[in-house]
Amino acid sequence: MIKRRLLFALILLAIVFLAGISGYMLIERWSFLDSFYMTVITIASVGYMEVNPLSPHGRIFTICLIIFGMGVLLFGISTFTAFLVEGELSEILRRRKMEKKISKLNGHYIVCGVGRTGKHIIDELYKTGRPFVAIDKGEDVCKKLGEKGLLFIMGDATSSAVLKAANAEHARGVFCSLSSDAENLLLMLTAKGINPGLKIIARAEEDESEDKMRKAGADGVVLPEFIGGLRMASEMIRPEAVTFLDKMLKGKEEVYRVEDITVVSNSVFIGKTLKTSGILNKEGVTVAAIRKGGKYTFNPSEEERLEMGDALILIGETKDIREIKKLAG
Missing domain, CATH: 1.10.287.70 (Helix Hairpins)
Incomplete structure (x- = not known):
């Protein structure tokens, strides 16, 4: 106006x-x-x-x-x-500054839809130090994101122009958490058209949508009602385990997570055992499992030798695990 x-x-x-x-x-x-x-x-x-x-x-x-x-x-x-x-000029300058920051991102994540599901995705990415850009149509939602100093684009996430503004060409993955399965399907097709290498995780409301989304290119599909049902059952039959996970996920002072690390070709870990790699000496980090090929070994021996392509499943504080990831390449 x-x-x-x-x-x-x-x-x-x-x-x-x-x-x-x-x-x-x-x-x-x-x-x-x-x-x-x-x-x-x-x-x-x-x-x-x-x-x-x-x-x-x-x-x-x-x-x-x-x-x-x-x-x-x-x-x-x-x-x-x-x-x-009224801040119109400062808003324009802030928007331009944000656009410059987004254009410099590489290997970031794009969260499409900051609703009941999207806000938890953003919270997790923020806590674990992952770079991301949020996309939402709501002016109030975007205003709150801006007040928190988070990067965002206000617009329709299914639009190729909006996804390009979020630097989808250089992104690592896209979270499809829009309000309907049809919108999420369209979003996946649009995102894959911009960057075929994007990893896509989508939310599905209907069971029958899971197969369609995987055919459309989704790497993972989450059904909130299915996950919610499992959580309710777990609360009833294994309360201590659920309490432990809640403490780990919702801790405010220290952020503990289950993370995975893949041993790549230039990793310093290749040819070393878990013991000689120094991973076991890292205080506060536990190796829960190791995957070799398609087989998982839980609580692996310290003499387990690491090879290219192996995946380590670690439990620990995120900042300590990030240091191990840097060494892993």
Whole structure:
């Protein structure tokens, strides 16, 4: 609204200037420069003397120019002041700064839909130090994200332009947590069209949507009702285990998680045992399992030798696990 008023004020001011210049050139037969100068000092009311003596018609024209010109000028000043006071200018500058930050991201995650599911995804990514960009249509939702200093794009996540604005070309993965399965399917197809290598995790409301989403390119599909049912059963039959997981996931001072690390070709761990790798010496980190090929070994021996492609399942504080990930390559 303020932007429209500011644009309207600038247009009116331009019209007044053109009218003033044209009027003096036609009525007084002055040059363009003299007419422009006279128009400026008249509208600004600076009190300088006239360029040349005015004719009676010129004086009447000047009176009209002062009345309309001052009105337009005051309207423009008040609108520009409101533009600054209401934060429109600062919002534009903040938006541009955020767009620059997003354009520099690489290997980040995109969370599409900051609703009941999306807000928990964002919370987890933030706690574990993963870079991400959130996309949502809601103005209030985006305002809250901005107040927290989080990166976001306000718009339709199924739009290729919006996904490109979130730098999907260089992203690692996309979370599809929009309000309907149809929207999530469209989002997956759009995202894969921009970056075929994206890892996609989608939320599905209907059981039959899972197969469709996997065929559309989803790497993982989560059904909230299914997960919720398992959680309720676990609360009843294994309360201590659930309490332990809750403490681990919801701790505020220290963030403990179950994380996975893949041993890549340039890893310093290749050829070493768990003991000689130094992983077991890391305080607060436990090796819960190791995957070799398609087989998982739980609570592996310290003499287990690590090879390229192995995956380690670790339990520990996220900052300690990140240090191990750096060594793993």
